[in-house]
Amino acid sequence: MNRLPLSDISSTATLLPGTNTTCPYCGVGCGVKATVTDVPARTVTIAGDENHPANSGRLCVKGSALGETVGMEGRLLYPEIRGERKSWDESLEFVAAEFSRIVREHGPDAVAFYVSGQLLTEDYYVANKLMKGFIGSANIDTNSRLCMSSSVAGHKRAFGADTVPNCYEDLELADLVVLTGSNAAWCHPVIFQRLKAAKEKRPGMRIVVIDPRRTATCDIADLYLPVKAGEDVRLFNALLAQLASRDALDHDFIEQHCNGFVQALAAAQAQDLAIAHLAHDTGIDALDIERFFSWFVTTPRTLTLYSQGVNQSSSGSDKVNAIINCHLATGRIGKPGSGPFSLTGQPNAMGGREVGGLANQLAAHMDIDNPEHRERVQRFWQAPVMPEKNGLKAVDMFEAVHAGKIKAIWIVATNPVVSMPDADRVRAALQQCELVVVSDCIADTDTTRMAHVKLPALGWGEKDGTVTNSERRISRQRAFLPAPGEARADWWMMAEVGRRMGFADAFAFAAPADVFSEHAALSAFENDAAHGRRDFDIGAVAGLDAAAYDALLPFQWPIRSGEHAGTKRLFADGQFFTADGRARFLAVSPRTPANLPDADWPFVLNTGRIRDQWHTMTRTGLSARLLAHIGEPFCAMNPDDAAAFAIREHDVVTLESRWGLARARVQLTRDQSAGTVFMPMHWTGVLSSHSRVGAVVNPVVDPVSGQPESKHTPVRVRRFDAAWHGFVLSSVALPLPDQDYAVAVRGGKFWRFELAGENTLVGPTELADELLKTVMQQALAQGRATETLEYVDASCGVYRRAVLIEGLLQSVCFIGPDSGLPERRWLAGLIGGPLSALDRRALLSGRAADPAADVGNIICACFAVGEKTIRRAIATQNLDSVAAIGACLKAGSNCGSCQPELKQILASCQVVEKTPA
Ligand code: SF4
Numbered sequence: 001m002n003r004l005p006l007s008d009i010s011s012t013a014t015l016l017p018g019t020n021t022t023c024p025y026c027g028v029g030c031g032v033k034a035t036v037t038d039v040p041a042r043t044v045t046i047a048g049d050e051n052h053p054a055n056s057g058r059l060c061v062k063g064s065a066l067g068e069t070v071g072m073e074g075r076l077l078y079p080e081i082r083g084e085r086k087s088w089d090e091s092l093e094f095v096a097a098e099f100s101r102i103v104r105e106h107g108p109d110a111v112a113f114y115v116s117g118q119l120l121t122e123d124y125y126v127a128n129k130l131m132k133g134f135i136g137s138a139n140i141d142t143n144s145r146l147c148m149s150s151s152v153a154g155h156k157r158a159f160g161a162d163t164v165p166n167c168y169e170d171l172e173l174a175d176l177v178v179l180t181g182s183n184a185a186w187c188h189p190v191i192f193q194r195l196k197a198a199k200e201k202r203p204g205m206r207i208v209v210i211d212p213r214r215t216a217t218c219d220i221a222d223l224y225l226p227v228k229a230g231e232d233v234r235l236f237n238a239l240l241a242q243l244a245s246r247d248a249l250d251h252d253f254i255e256q257h258c259n260g261f262v263q264a265l266a267a268a269q270a271q272d273l274a275i276a277h278l279a280h281d282t283g284i285d286a287l288d289i290e291r292f293f294s295w296f297v298t299t300p301r302t303l304t305l306y307s308q309g310v311n312q313s314s315s316g317s318d319k320v321n322a323i324i325n326c327h328l329a330t331g332r333i334g335k336p337g338s339g340p341f342s343l344t345g346q347p348n349a350m351g352g353r354e355v356g357g358l359a360n361q362l363a364a365h366m367d368i369d370n371p372e373h374r375e376r377v378q379r380f381w382q383a384p385v386m387p388e389k390n391g392l393k394a395v396d397m398f399e400a401v402h403a404g405k406i407k408a409i410w411i412v413a414t415n416p417v418v419s420m421p422d423a424d425r426v427r428a429a430l431q432q433c434e435l436v437v438v439s440d441c442i443a444d445t446d447t448t449r450m451a452h453v454k455l456p457a458l459g460w461g462e463k464d465g466t467v468t469n470s471e472r473r474i475s476r477q478r479a480f481l482p483a484p485g486e487a488r489a490d491w492w493m494m495a496e497v498g499r500r501m502g503f504a505d506a507f508a509f510a511a512p513a514d515v516f517s518e519h520a521a522l523s524a525f526e527n528d529a530a531h532g533r534r535d536f537d538i539g540a541v542a543g544l545d546a547a548a549y550d551a552l553l554p555f556q557w558p559i560r561s562g563e564h565a566g567t568k569r570l571f572a573d574g575q576f577f578t579a580d581g582r583a584r585f586l587a588v589s590p591r592t593p594a595n596l597p598d599a600d601w602p603f604v605l606n607t608g609r610i611r612d613q614w615h616t617m618t619r620t621g622l623s624a625r626l627l628a629h630i631g632e633p634f635c636a637m638n639p640d641d642a643a644a645f646a647i648r649e650h651d652v653v654t655l656e657s658r659w660g661l662a663r664a665r666v667q668l669t670r671d672q673s674a675g676t677v678f679m680p681m682h683w684t685g686v687l688s689s690h691s692r693v694g695a696v697v698n699p700v701v702d703p704v705s706g707q708p709e710s711k712h713t714p715v716r717v718r719r720f721d722a723a724w725h726g727f728v729l730s731s732v733a734l735p736l737p738d739q740d741y742a743v744a745v746r747g748g749k750f751w752r753f754e755l756a757g758e759n760t761l762v763g764p765t766e767l768a769d770e771l772l773k774t775v776m777q778q779a780l781a782q783g784r785a786t787e788t789l790e791y792v793d794a795s796c797g798v799y800r801r802a803v804l805i806e807g808l809l810q811s812v813c814f815i816g817p818d819s820g821l822p823e824r825r826w827l828a829g830l831i832g833g834p835l836s837a838l839d840r841r842a843l844l845s846g847r848a849a850d851p852a853a854d855v856g857n858i859i860c861a862c863f864a865v866g867e868k869t870i871r872r873a874i875a876t877q878n879l880d881s882v883a884a885i886g887a888c889l890k891a892g893s894n895c896g897s898c899q900p901e902l903k904q905i906l907a908s909c910q911v912v913e914k915t916p917a
Helices: 088-106 121-135 149-159 169-173 189-201 216-220 232-245 251-257 261-270 275-282 286-298 316-329 349-355 371-381 394-402 423-431 490-500 512-524 546-550 639-644 764-771 773-781 824-830 837-845 867-877 882-889 899-914
Strands: 019-022 031-038 043-048 111-115 140-142 176-180 206-210 223-225 302-306 339-342 408-412 435-440 453-456 465-468 473-477 603-608 634-637 652-656 661-668 676-680 713-719 724-730 741-746 751-757 786-793 798-805 808-816 858-860
Touching (some): 019 473, 088 111, 088 408, 088 435, 088 453, 088 490, 111 394, 121 140, 121 349, 121 371, 121 465, 121 490, 121 512, 149 339, 169 189, 176 286, 189 216, 206 216, 216 899, 223 286, 232 261, 232 275, 232 316, 302 316, 349 512, 394 423, 634 652, 724 764, 724 824, 764 773, 764 798, 764 808, 773 786, 773 798, 773 808, 786 837, 798 837, 824 837, 858 867, 858 899
Parallel strands (some): 111 140, 176 302, 206 223, 435 453, 603 676, 634 661
Antiparallel strands (some): 634 676, 652 661, 724 751, 741 751
């Protein structure tokens, strides 16, 4: 059998000064310049790539902090089978033999791959080829199912292909930008920065934000429409009806290039269009609805940006089509500054779609349920088999694992035990699965804990390949660090298993360039007028040699054979990818979500991202800077709702649904509409005892796309009746305490643990002994002198302990009857240093000796500027603008991600100042 050599891979990585690569986080796909300044220490300087068209040198705070996430901590370095280190040869043989056996005994649908939008296109291509063409099942799905599969379905229904018509230049060219279901300020920050800059340059440009939550994105909005969750179809249908009644239709475009308009309009007109009723149903003020309609009617250059708020819904595909209908009706598609523009969540969600990484796709934008497509791909791959039916989509896939129908699953670069809806059931499914293989770069995740086989993968900065961003731009991700331990590329693992399953010729790839070349060739294969033109075609880059592949510059697809430049916009010619070349209007009607709130479950839970974290925090959680802004899981709640349930700011609450529970600290805000709560998606079972919000989310899916309804779960919220609260700061890493509420937060040179318990403490001393056991044991083992300072007030349940080792403060533990414990930041500043007499007194009294040491919550993560510092400076220096804050404190002057919050702080200071005493 011809196999790739298992030589010392550490020596094979390219070490270049100043490598141009691409950010591994959101779908903006920013170009990054990474410069390694110390190879053994893996010290890397990060800057934005000024020549990358997506960002022209800009980076958000997550991108800027990439250098802090490339260390060796927590890495999975060697293959393991059932907890024992094994060689690659043994591990790959085992996986191949077990997958082959299960396929032989139970058929190809008894195995599955669950992959990820974090993968490079080359990894995705090989995984898809192995499952669909050689194992013979379509059971490969991706976490992109959770992110944008409704957009894929909407595009295919309207355009005949999964085509994004626009490019980022449209952000600057639009006169009206509608952001719906998109908190771009936090989730696509560089898009937000581009919009903000465009608006500053052209103040006449209007921005409308449609969202149930008033998010940071509203900072640049001329109009904010607080739509009720799930009511988007009603709003856009009413807009379509308005466009018709106000003679704003592009009749020529509809007649020459579209089908189905009459039916779509009839469906829109069938709903109650009376403005008062529309206002009532959508929750938006009638005048604001009319203003939005007027602006849309009168602005030819209208761009609608939409994201997870639209996609993650049981009617997500219909929402997408309701938006697209309005653009088709006005002919505002394929033209500069106009179009429906889906913002993808993940760095390579688009690349996954290109290679067929979803269970209902084939490869190169072809379809499993099209016999001609199946035959073509089979012939191209010279594949022995090809599935004739779609595979199982993510939620159904884990359900089949739970039912024992899928007996082996290979999970690649994703953490479904955290991110899937009904996540406890996903964990239970994996616990009883015959074979769980997980390839990841991190050793300990909620999902690797379920693995029988762990395979160490290359991480960002080590792997090499391509990604595609939201505007169809393919960019290289390049290696600039050596592979740690025995970590290998995901495409290589898949190819090796394919070879060992008996398909050596089909998986004879020696490098990612080989995979890319085959992928590009397939995209162009029989892709012409005679066979029917497909949208995805990168034939011009098929057959690149290794050097040309390495030097590849970012380009937008399609770029057909013989062409020298990519395509900015599609559909400018009014030609679509349907059989008759015409776009399709979809007749859609508002649908209520499957699960509605009631007396038992009175709130609607919305989930989503926060500014400085990415997915399940396995990478961003390594950066103390990124945890300085928000370090603890929170539940945003309207103050009136909270008052009705006797919940106060900073209380720990329990969110419960019919599926599970999660705990978080309450954040009261009028930005959260009454009857709704919001909780971030990021916290895991590794970092918290009970804060995986996926456990609460209902597993309802959109019937068309299979995308879960992650933004609408009926829940109840009750105050967690803690008998005690506490926190620990420790320079020594401690295991996550086994408490009712426990969250681990990384600091600069310490760990912080936030704690609360339901049962009255028998003795706080015993709890402190337990919490700090590791610190004391380590000191004892090393023969180092310890000193313990203690303060006990038994009458009010207050206990404080500090541990010094050889005169330096190592740990503190504070326990009290309520959450009003001292500010952690000034205490954290003392960790690792000697204590003056003043510090000792302050520490035990729980109050900073110097009030300026208490900086408050970090707002600007780039320069670690806290809210209290900002408020003090505004008051004492008479600061009256974000620019003035930047000039005084530097806050907001680097990546700009915190500028919306600075503006809010300024506004609240001005309100306080103007309020008469
Ligand atoms: Fe990375 Fe997205 Fe931030 Fe750009 S905007 S730096 S792609 S996280």
